[in-house]
Structures are given as structure tokens and as C-alpha cells.
Amino acid sequence: MIDLLRSWLDERYQLNSFLEWARHKTVPVHRWTVFYYTGGVCLFLFLVQIATGILLLMYYRVGAESSYESVRFITSQVEYGWLMRSVHSWSANLLILFVLVHMLSIYFMRAYRSPRELSWVSGCFLLGIMMAFGFSGYLLPWNELAYFATKVGTDIVGQLPIVGGWLLKLVRGGEEVTGATLSRFFGLHVAILPAAASGLIGLHLLFVQVQGMSHGEDAKKHMPFFPNFVLRDLTLWLVVLNVICVLAVFFPWELGLKADALKSAPAGIKPEWYFLSQYQLLKVLPAKILFIPGELWGIGMFSAVGALALLLPFWEPRLPKSGRERLLTILGAGGLAAAAALTLWGHLS
Amino acid sequence: MNRSLALALVLAGCLLPGSVRAESKNQCVVCHAALDARQQAIVRAFQQDIHLQKGLGCHSCHGGNPAQADMGEAMDPEAGFVGAPKPSEIPAFCGKCHSQVESMKRYNPGLPVDQERKYWTSRHGTRLKAGDEQVATCASCHTAHAILPPNDPRSTVYAKNVHATCGKCHSDPKRMKPYGLPTDQDAKYKGSVHGRALLERGDTAAPACNDCHGNHGATPPGVADISLTCGQCHPANMELFSKSPMAPKWQQKHYHACATCHNHHDVAHPDSGLFDPEQGVCRKCHRPQDAGARTAGELRGMLDGMQSDFQAAEAGLKLAEEKGMDVAGGWDVLQEAKQAFFQARTEVHTFSTAAVKGKADPGVAAAQKAAALGLKAVQEFRWRRIWLGLATLIITFMVVALYLKIRDLES
Amino acid sequence: MKRRSFINLLLGLGTAGGVGAGLFPILRYLLPPESAEAEPETLSLGPAEQFPKGAGKIFKFGKHPVLVIRTKEGNFHALAATCTHLDCLVQYRDDLDMIWCACHGGKYDLSGRNISGPPPKPLAQYAVQVVAGNLVIASAQA
Numbered sequence: 001m002i003d004l005l006r007s008w009l010d011e012r013y014q015l016n017s018f019l020e021w022a023r024h025k026t027v028p029v030h031r032w033t034v035f036y037y038t039g040g041v042c043l044f045l046f047l048v049q050i051a052t053g054i055l056l057l058m059y060y061r062v063g064a065e066s067s068y069e070s071v072r073f074i075t076s077q078v079e080y081g082w083l084m085r086s087v088h089s090w091s092a093n094l095l096i097l098f099v100l101v102h103m104l105s106i107y108f109m110r111a112y113r114s115p116r117e118l119s120w121v122s123g124c125f126l127l128g129i130m131m132a133f134g135f136s137g138y139l140l141p142w143n144e145l146a147y148f149a150t151k152v153g154t155d156i157v158g159q160l161p162i163v164g165g166w167l168l169k170l171v172r173g174g175e176e177v178t179g180a181t182l183s184r185f186f187g188l189h190v191a192i193l194p195a196a197a198s199g200l201i202g203l204h205l206l207f208v209q210v211q212g213m214s215h216g217e218d219a220k221k222h223m224p225f226f227p228n229f230v231l232r233d234l235t236l237w238l239v240v241l242n243v244i245c246v247l248a249v250f251f252p253w254e255l256g257l258k259a260d261a262l263k264s265a266p267a268g269i270k271p272e273w274y275f276l277s278q279y280q281l282l283k284v285l286p287a288k289i290l291f292i293p294g295e296l297w298g299i300g301m302f303s304a305v306g307a308l309a310l311l312l313p314f315w316e317p318r319l320p321k322s323g324r325e326r327l328l329t330i331l332g333a334g335g336l337a338a339a340a341a342l343t344l345w346g347h348l349s
Numbered sequence: 350m351n352r353s354l355a356l357a358l359v360l361a362g363c364l365l366p367g368s369v370r371a372e373s374k375n376q377c378v379v380c381h382a383a384l385d386a387r388q389q390a391i392v393r394a395f396q397q398d399i400h401l402q403k404g405l406g407c408h409s410c411h412g413g414n415p416a417q418a419d420m421g422e423a424m425d426p427e428a429g430f431v432g433a434p435k436p437s438e439i440p441a442f443c444g445k446c447h448s449q450v451e452s453m454k455r456y457n458p459g460l461p462v463d464q465e466r467k468y469w470t471s472r473h474g475t476r477l478k479a480g481d482e483q484v485a486t487c488a489s490c491h492t493a494h495a496i497l498p499p500n501d502p503r504s505t506v507y508a509k510n511v512h513a514t515c516g517k518c519h520s521d522p523k524r525m526k527p528y529g530l531p532t533d534q535d536a537k538y539k540g541s542v543h544g545r546a547l548l549e550r551g552d553t554a555a556p557a558c559n560d561c562h563g564n565h566g567a568t569p570p571g572v573a574d575i576s577l578t579c580g581q582c583h584p585a586n587m588e589l590f591s592k593s594p595m596a597p598k599w600q601q602k603h604y605h606a607c608a609t610c611h612n613h614h615d616v617a618h619p620d621s622g623l624f625d626p627e628q629g630v631c632r633k634c635h636r637p638q639d640a641g642a643r644t645a646g647e648l649r650g651m652l653d654g655m656q657s658d659f660q661a662a663e664a665g666l667k668l669a670e671e672k673g674m675d676v677a678g679g680w681d682v683l684q685e686a687k688q689a690f691f692q693a694r695t696e697v698h699t700f701s702t703a704a705v706k707g708k709a710d711p712g713v714a715a716a717q718k719a720a721a722l723g724l725k726a727v728q729e730f731r732w733r734r735i736w737l738g739l740a741t742l743i744i745t746f747m748v749v750a751l752y753l754k755i756r757d758l759e760s
Numbered sequence: 761m762k763r764r765s766f767i768n769l770l771l772g773l774g775t776a777g778g779v780g781a782g783l784f785p786i787l788r789y790l791l792p793p794e795s796a797e798a799e800p801e802t803l804s805l806g807p808a809e810q811f812p813k814g815a816g817k818i819f820k821f822g823k824h825p826v827l828v829i830r831t832k833e834g835n836f837h838a839l840a841a842t843c844t845h846l847d848c849l850v851q852y853r854d855d856l857d858m859i860w861c862a863c864h865g866g867k868y869d870l871s872g873r874n875i876s877g878p879p880p881k882p883l884a885q886y887a888v889q890v891v892a893g894n895l896v897i898a899s900a901q902a
Contacts, residue, residue, distance in 0.1 A: 554878025747774035
């Protein structure tokens, strides 16, 4: 029966050649092999997000008068609704965390180097998409924290010279954060971003399959991708799933109070941890540096760091060979330490 | 020595011919601001006085001519200067304008003009007329020179400040001794349900002294009026009570309707203990075994039952909330119970167990439903852990199987 | 039984259990709960003509009590029935043609404005419409 199906598929889609290829795909084994799993975990978490996201959509109703109520309905009335929402929230945070770990491991392994420049670039875009997912999804429950976090977050856009006002209106769908903003963020979160992310992930995976894992040449040992590596991947995915379930049960995501534009912002309002370093930087910059608003400097800095990171595979080979590795390591460690310090500072202040 | 020298110089200045001084200045302020501390305080206080805000000046009440620098001419009784009124003159002094429709129309058409007339009917007014100058007059409550409208929080007659304003005299044993009046009203009021609502919770709808005793016609409510007084804000209670079989009997006995059970200045948040057959207020007339006492006992049981149902549900919901469960639905149901219990508590003024039961039963049902929701949430909380345990077990099993599989593959 | 097939059996069992443990909450989740919606957007109160004139009735709109009034002239009004002072239920008084709270005598006009007594705020309004002869109320924002 299975053989029949296989030959039917093979006639039409050359299944056997694909299976043949998969059988020969290997993963290099060395000190840093463990970091190859981070990409798989990201993929798994993305799948969890899609699955729980679709489930949440069954009951979620976007709108200033229904978003909060429907989320409350999901968490308090629908069976296992609490689980779906908490898993969606926790998995989102872990996803960003693992994307960051994945990227850092690629950076320190220098795996972005030729010929894998485009894997790196697509990965950078994916990080951006995941953060946009986080930012837009945060508003959807329409609670107090989300409302003010979005207000503050979108305010930054308004600081940009010339296009700021226009861009702010575009993002908010008006002058203020309202139901119109909610509709926009919802569309972004459930249609545009998933489509973009799926396409880019497909591309990203295609690149890896075509080029194989990095450091394949230097490794002495290899393990077959299927089934050895896949089974290990699966094992790790199960562990991650279990961790998410534990987090969801012991630290259920809070809903808080419904957003009220007329209330003043609650004290100590902060963005999600992955925006905290940027937020803290904007907060501590002086109001004016050399006649230019501090916020613009901040936005300039993020943009510069982002552009440098995105184009890393293109400028890095032009650095002088002597001392390049040291410089890259110092740069990476320094950047990481600075971001961690700002995040911690933001968290404590 | 320096001060008296300065005073002498200023006084000399005031006596100088007017032409020497600037014409536009209010001469009353110029001189009185330089006099002793008391006069300076008057000048300072008057800066925020409502009369000044409305464009009136010293001379509007006291007469005289503020443009005249010469003291003799500025304060010439021939030209209408009246100076400070004696206490017995104050009501008429203020009434010069406040009792005149024509003058009040110009400044505040919304303000009534009957304060003086009401005042003369008050205990304060009748005593003043009889020659007692120790009693309160307009200025005793409103101040003389820092008069503010009653909705200004700085005003001595702002709702939250009234008890202290009245208490200034009524809590002073020396002042009250000649009249044989008690001095504990303010202390009692502050601890009462009304005082706490107004002073602690800041509910300015809660009554201060004047809301029961009247503003200008301040009088203790008479025996017949007390239920009308309370009924202003507690209409349902008054109506139910006046239709109850108790009302005519109490009238015969000259009981002060509401105050018989609830007291007056120290009106406590009513507690089911009022109906206790042994200690409660009913024993004033009812023996512990008679039918009335039995009814009281039943009412008490119902009130206690309501309260314990409510508290149990509340505790259950709080417990669920502490565990991180969302019990918003439970709080909504409990709110229904609260509303039903409000009505049941009001209904006790019929002294009919059937009437109270009719109102209380839906509330009891709601409270039990809320308690059940709380309990369900707590059970759900335990279930989540059991589910997690099971899931973890299965996942661990799969991980071990995968591990064995991998080891087997690679051996 | 061979070692390999034993391991495969274990793996199969584990997978079956895992799929079951995963599907169970998902299927339970997809089963709609008793009240199929978070918050109703409208509430139908039956034939409008049968609603007595000069009377008010309290209905539950989702979780919130709503006072529906029909004036003697036949106009409908719908307002939140919870007094803004201390949460008592308000009532329509046809003798005063006003909304009245029995707890402390607060009064509101028929548009819900607090006009006397302790209430600090007006009552929230709901939209009322007669749709095909049926009286329907809806939250005012919708």
C-alpha cells in the first residue's frame, strides 16, 4: 500500500530522488554541533505559534469593544483556552530568544560567510518579522499594558524627521491608538506577517538544504541528517514543548484590565524584554545632542546597528585579515554585553 | 521698639493729606496691612474671599471710602462707615445684601436670599434674639474675611470640613456647659457610617452635620421629623418602616423612628446584632420569648446567612484569583448577590420574614453560584497541574523512547 | 521480542500517547462552551408592542443588568441599571417619570443624566431599536 503510494508520487514528483538526497544529507559533528539545533527549535516554535494562533482565531474577535472581552472569554470560558493563550505568549517569547541565540551562534561560528550570505540576510529579516509579530500581537488583547506600550512604541515612529507624522498616522490608522490601530495590527499579525515569515522561512531552509550545513568541510565526523539528527531534533522539540507547558501552567499570561484611553498610564510601564534595550537607550539619551533630539540619535543608532548586522557578510571580508577574528569576537561580545546591560538596566529601573 | 516706630510712621502716613498718596490704591488695605498681626491676617485672608473675587471690597460691607487717604475721612461714620459689627448685628449686616433679591441678582442670581430669615428660626438665631451673644452667627461658620463658596474644598463649609466647623464650638465643653449640651457629637459622627463615607472614602454625597440639621435653620430634628430627615436619603427604608406594624406603636411610645435602632450621631453600619433577641434593640419592648423576639431571631438568622454566603463566595473567588485563575464571571454573579442583599437588608424595615426572604433568596442563589464558580476555578487549577503532570509523563516517555532509538541506531 | 522492535513499540506507544495528549486539549478547546459568545452585541426582547407603556423592566445583557423603559408616550430608553453611587439597582418611577435609586434616593432623567442625590455620574446608555416589530438593545458603541 505504502509502496504503491510512493511509486504513484514518484512518477509525478520524483519523490525517490528527493528521498535519496535526504538519505545522503549529513550534519557535521564537532564542538559546536549543539547550536545546529537552535534553528530547528525556532522552526518548531514557529509551528507552535501557527497552530495556537489558528486556534485562538476561532474565538478572538478584533475590535475595541470585543478584543478584550473575547480574550477574557478564551481564558475563562473556553476549555483549555488558558493553555492556548499562555502557550502562544510563552512560545512567542521563547521564539525570539531562540532566534537571537541562533543568530549569535551563526555570528560566532562565522557561518554567515560566503557562500551563505543570503541565509544570514534572510535570517535578519526573519528576526525583524518576529519582533513585528511580538509588537503587533502584544496589542491584540486590548488591555491597559498593551495599549500604553503601543502608544509609547508608536510614538517613537512619530519622532522621525519629515516622514514621522505621516508614518505615525499610517501605523496607528489615525492620530491616536484606537480601534483602528487594533484592526491594522490584527491584519498585520494574522495575514501579512505570517505570509512573509512563511515565505522567508521556506527560502531560508532552501538555502540550507542547497548549501548544506556550514563547517561541513572542517569536521572530521558527520552524522546522517535522517534519522539521526531528526530524531535528536524531535527529542529537543519535545523538551521545549514541555517547558512551554510548565511555563503556561505555573506562570499563566495575565490579561489585566481593559484598555481605557482616558486613564493615565500605569506606573512603571515597560515594553517586552526584546524591546527593552532600545527603550532604555532612548530613555537615557539626553533631550538634545548637538541640536539634534536625543531620540533621533537613538533611532539612528538602532538603524546603524541593524544595517551593520544585515550587511555583515558583505563588509566583514574586507576587514584586514590580521586580527580580524579577534576584532569580530570583541565586537560581538561587546554588542551582546551592551544589549544585555541595557536590558538589565531597563528591567531594574 | 522698631515695630512700634514703624507703626507710628505708617499711621502718620495715613494721616497725611490724600494728594500725597497714589489715588488708585485701596487705602483700607494700605493701612491695615501695616497694622498689627490680626489686621494683617484679615487683609491676607480677604485676598481669596469670594466677595473680593466678585469685585467687592472692604467698604462694600464696612462702608467708608477706600479712596480717602485721610483716616478720619475714610472712616467717617457720617459718610456711612460702620466698622466691625457686634455679634448681634452680624445677621443683619450680611443680610444687607444676602436678604435682598436685587443685590443678589447682580452677583449670584442662583443664590437664595432666605438665609437670614432661616437663621432667625434656628436655635442659634432664637438665642441671639434673646440676647445671648455666645451663639454662632454667620461669621462663626463662614469666617469673617475668608468666605468661600461651599463647593470650594478650602471653604469652612465644604462638605468634608463642616464637622470640624460645627465641632469648633460643639466639641468644646467650656462653650457647651452653660447650655447643658453634650460635646461628643463630632467624635461620634466621625466614627459613624456617614462620617466614614464622607471623611475616609471621600463620598461627598454622604451627609455632614448640615444635611440632617439644616444649613441656616440649624435645629435638632423633632421626634416626628426624624424619619423624614433620614428618609431624604433612605426613602425605601422610610417608606417600608412607615407602612410596617411597628410605626404606629412606636409613635404611641414616642420613639424616634430611625434613631431608636440606629442612634443618631453614631449611626453604625447596621449589623445583624441589632436583631439579637438577647442583646439587640428589639428587647427595648420585646421579651426574649415573645413572637416579636422570635421574628427578630429569624431575621437575624437570614441576615447572617446572607452575609456568610456572601463572604464564603468572596473568599472562594479570592482564593481562585490568588492562584492566578480568571474568575471575572464569578465576580459578576457575586455583584448580583450584593444587589439582592442590599434589597433584602432594606426589606427588614417591614419586619416581615416572608418579605425579607423573597428578596434574599435570589441573592443567596447567586452567592452560591458565585461560590461554585470559585470552587470550580480552584478545581480547574488543580486539574491544570494534573494535566501538566500527565503531559510531562508522556513527553518524558517519548524522550526516553527516542533516546533508546537513537542509541540503538548508532550502536 | 527483539530489542529493536521493542524500542519501536515503545516509540509507537509514546507517539500515540503524545498525539492523544496533544489532540485532547485541542478538541476540547474547539468544542464551544455553554455561552457561545464572549459578550453579546445585541439582545432581543420580544415584540415591542407587548412592552407595557409607562413601565421599566430590568434585563440581563450579557453580565450587565440593563433597565429598559417605555414611556407613556411609547418611547423606549435603555440604560445601565446599576446606580453609579453604590451599585444598587435603579428603577423607573412612572409617577416621577424619572429613574430612581431606592438606596439613597439618587435620581436620573430618562437619558441617564444624574440630576439629584448622591450619584456622581450618569448611567451608561444602550442603543434601543425596534427591528421587525421586535425590541432590540445593543451596547451604544457597537
